Amino acid sequence: MKRRAFLQSSSLYLAGAGLAAALPMELLARKKAISPNAKINVGAIGINGMGWADLTALLKIPEVQCVALCDVDKSVLDKRAAELAQKGMKVATYSDYRKLLDNKDVDVVVIGTPDHWHCLVMHDACAAGKDVYCEKPAGNSIVECSTMVGAQQKYNRVVQVGQWQRSNKHYRDAMDFVHSGKLGQVRLVKAWAYQGWMKSIPMQPDGPVPAGVDYDMWLGPAVKRQFNPNRFHFNFRWYWDYAGGLMTDWGVHMIDYALLGMKANTPKSIVASGGKFAYPDDAEETPDTLQTVYEFNGFNMLWEHATGINDGPYSRDHGVAFIGNNGTLVVDRGGWEVIPEKINGKEKMDAVTRQKREDDGLTLHAQNFIDVVKSRKMEDLHCPIQDGAHVATVCQMGNISFRTGKKIYWDDVKRDFNDDKAANKLLSAEYHNGYKLPKV
Incomplete structure (x- = not known):
């Protein structure tokens, strides 16, 4: 054979x-x-x-x-x-x-x-x-x-x-709990990444291409620029030519579970606000602080990220929270738990103590x-x-709202932003250096 x-x-x-x-x-x-x-x-x-x-x-x-x-x-x-x-x-x-x-x-x-x-x-x-x-x-x-x-x-x-x-079992178990309906109506989902390890990236001058690096091949379809060490290897993430910052780097992980938990398709509207508030004069292009609100039928999803800070919502540096009428489920890479809602000191549902991760995703x-x-x-x-393309699309929508500086509205039939020229211009990455987007 x-x-x-x-x-x-x-x-x-x-x-x-x-x-x-x-x-x-x-x-x-x-x-x-x-x-x-x-x-x-x-x-x-x-x-x-x-x-x-x-x-x-x-x-x-x-x-x-x-x-x-x-x-x-x-x-x-x-x-x-x-x-x-x-x-x-x-x-x-x-x-x-x-x-x-x-x-x-x-x-x-x-x-x-x-x-x-x-x-x-x-x-x-x-x-x-x-x-x-x-x-x-x-x-x-x-x-x-x-x-x-x-x-x-x-x-x-x-x-x-x-x-x-x-592929982590604890994430799948958390989604099963969300889908069980025990949380009651979930009207708000929060997803976040607070990255305290990320410090300022100092400005560096353009310089010679390091020996042994095929820089033209590294650039590929990206706009032709002089070599700068800040844009190479890991830090490419913080430049619009090559990536989408923390929104697409961590957002695809966290927002993925927000969408899975809510069985959500694409949002109706998106509005993002933020900027370079932590390190306004450093070399990074993408925002170090960002909040994005996605409007879906029946609920909103909030994404937020911040560099140089570790203490995010629920004292976690990353995670997803499904906030229901009866309680809130919080899940991150280490495990998940349920925090009951209290009315007049009485809990509306049973708490679930933290269920720890036990496997290697x-x-x-x-x-x-x-x-x-x-x-x-x-x-x-x-x-x-x-599925990977779906969540990446939703994350790109947040970046497009931030880059245009306005609330944008998605038309899922036409697959564009309601004839918004500025937003629709960012639907596709511009290809350079003789490369063309494949046609399929």
Whole structure:
């Protein structure tokens, strides 16, 4: 049986120990015990941060092996290839993702690039017949999100978005409680991220491109600019050319559960207010302080974020709160609880003490992806591209309201902002340097 056909029909399931939890030789012994026909070959594109974490999670699964790495920074590429070599994995290396996609041995692609590359790489990977694990947020614009959904449907590939909280049992249990109706009518949902670890980013002058960096490839479809160290690697998140700040970085995680709990589609209106209040003169473009109100039928959702502060609502630096007539459920990455509403000193429902997280969401998310790569049962994915694109779209709406400075109204039939020229101009990211948005 051909290897790809075997992968699609096999029901083989082996629970692997983590790279960090097992001795390298023990892990390798498990991998060598898997039939060559059953092995799933992974190529990772963008391996400096979460791309590497995602690849590491996949490599915990015995039938998964890495055969190719791609990064525009040679120092990162060499470092990661050396780390894999120490574990007995020899990989092909590339600086151009398109050459990795030409590698016929690659079955699955991990996308860990900056956000402005997600759409193009995912489309091209699907067109090349690869299944995809794509870091969040799905797209860097509302139109890109739609394009990514279209690419998955056109090429019928497995595409999982890296919103790994969906694989945590305690989050699913919390959603079951919200859906039970015990909270009573939920009229307000709060989602937030207070990031005390984020300090000011000092201004730095433009400078030479570091040795070994293919800067033109890093820019890709983004506007051509001189190299600036503030815009490279992790801090790309705080520049509109490449990403959407904390709204799309943490917002897709928290707002995802707000939408799931309320079984919500798209909002009717969005209004955002904030700015650079903490560090007004630093290098960041995106707001360090933001509040956004989303109006849905029957309830409002409030998103808020702040950098340089840890003490958010309910004394948590991140979370989602479903505020009902009978009580409030608060959930974060560590667990969930229910706080009863009190009237004249009498509680309207029973409290639920904190139910702690007991599993590793990223490891489970990777396993879920590989299970579906083998079964081809798309409905079993914990975060298919359709869901990842939905929450990324809602987050982009908040950024569009902030950037236009006004309340905006969404038309779900026309898929635009009620003929609002300023808002509709931001529906699609502008492509440069000869790159074009794929048509699907």
